[in-house]
Amino acid sequence: MSGLVNLISLNLKNPQKGLVGWWLVNSAFKKRNAYLEENAARLCNIQPDHRVLEIGFGPGCGLKAAYEYVKEGNGKIHGVEISEYMLEFASKSCHQLIQQNKLQILLSSVHHMPFNTDTFDSVFHVNCYYFWPSMKSSLREIYRVMKPGAVMVTTLNLKRLKIMQSKGYFKHGNIDPLRYMVALEKTGFENVRIEYLKDSLYDEKKPYQAIFAEIKEKPAYDEEFEDVEYENLDIKNNEKSENFKPL
Numbered sequence: 001m002s003g004l005v006n007l008i009s010l011n012l013k014n015p016q017k018g019l020v021g022w023w024l025v026n027s028a029f030k031k032r033n034a035y036l037e038e039n040a041a042r043l044c045n046i047q048p049d050h051r052v053l054e055i056g057f058g059p060g061c062g063l064k065a066a067y068e069y070v071k072e073g074n075g076k077i078h079g080v081e082i083s084e085y086m087l088e089f090a091s092k093s094c095h096q097l098i099q100q101n102k103l104q105i106l107l108s109s110v111h112h113m114p115f116n117t118d119t120f121d122s123v124f125h126v127n128c129y130y131f132w133p134s135m136k137s138s139l140r141e142i143y144r145v146m147k148p149g150a151v152m153v154t155t156l157n158l159k160r161l162k163i164m165q166s167k168g169y170f171k172h173g174n175i176d177p178l179r180y181m182v183a184l185e186k187t188g189f190e191n192v193r194i195e196y197l198k199d200s201l202y203d204e205k206k207p208y209q210a211i212f213a214e215i216k217e218k219p220a221y222d223e224e225f226e227d228v229e230y231e232n233l234d235i236k237n238n239e240k241s242e243n244f245k246p247l
C-alpha cells in the first residue's frame with residue numbers, strides 16, 4: 001500500500017490538519033457526503049423539542065441539517081467527534097448555532113460519552129461506525145444515552161464504499177453493514193433494518209442505503225447499563241467536565 005493511500009485511510013478515521021485532511025474535508029465530506037448527512041437527519045423524524053445526537057459529525061453538514069428541525073422549538077443538537085481538527089472546523093462553520101445554545105459539540109469517542117442515560121430522541125451517524133474502537137462497547141454506550149422510543153439512523157453509499165475499499169482506503173476501518181446490524185440486535189436494538197433509497201433532497205437518481213435501529217422499551221433495570229459516572233451530570237453543564245473538551 002502506498003504511503004498516500006495509508007495517509008488517506010488514517011485521515012478517514014481521524015482527520016488531521018494538513019493537506020490530506022483539508023482535501024478530504026473539502027472534496028469528499030462537504031461535497032460527496034452532504035446528501036448522506038442531510039438524509040440521515042431527515043430520516044430521524046426530528047421534532048422541534050427533540051434532543052438529537054450526531055456521532056462523528058466531520059465538518060458539520062449533518063449538525064446544520066438537524067438544527068433546521070429544532071430551530072423553532074426547545075430542542076437541541078449535540079455532536080461528538082474524536083478529531084480535534086473536525087471539532088475546530090465545525091465550531092467555526094456552526095458558530096452561530098453554538099452561540100444560540102442550539103448546538104453543543106464535544107471531543108469525545110462514541111464508546112464513552114458524557115451524557116446522561118435516556119437523553120436522546122434520535123441519534124445519527126454517517127460513514128462513522130467503520131472506525132469505532134469496539135462495536136460492542138460503542139453500541140452499548142449509544143443504547144444507554146438513547147431514550148426508550150428513540151431511533152438511530154445511519155446512511156451510507158455501499159457502492160462507493162466498496163470502490164474505496166478496493167483501493168485500500170479502509171485499511172483502518174471495517175465497512176461491513178451486516179456486522180454492524182448483527183451487533184445492533186445483540187445490544188438490544190429492535191426493528192433493525194436496511195432500506196435501499198434514492199436521494200430526495202438533491203438528486204432523485206442518487207441511490208443510498210439507510211440502516212435503522214429502534215429502542216422500543218428498555219429493561220427496567222440492567223446493571224450492565226448502569227451509569228454511575230454520569231449519574232449527576234447536567235447535560236447543560238458538560239462544559240464543566242474536565243474529561244471532555246466542548247466548543
Ligand SMILES: C[S@@+](CC[C@H](N)C(=O)[O-])C[C@H]1O[C@@H](n2cnc3c(N)ncnc32)[C@H](O)[C@@H]1O
Nearest residue numbers: 014029033056058081082083109110126127131
Ligand atoms: C469518514 S469521516 C465522516 C465524516 C462525516 N460524518 C461525513 O460523512 O462526511 C469519519 C468521522 O468519524 C469520526 N470518528 C471516528 N471514530 C470515532 C469515534 N470513536 N467517536 C466519534 N467520532 C469518530 C472521525 O473523526 C471522522 O470525522
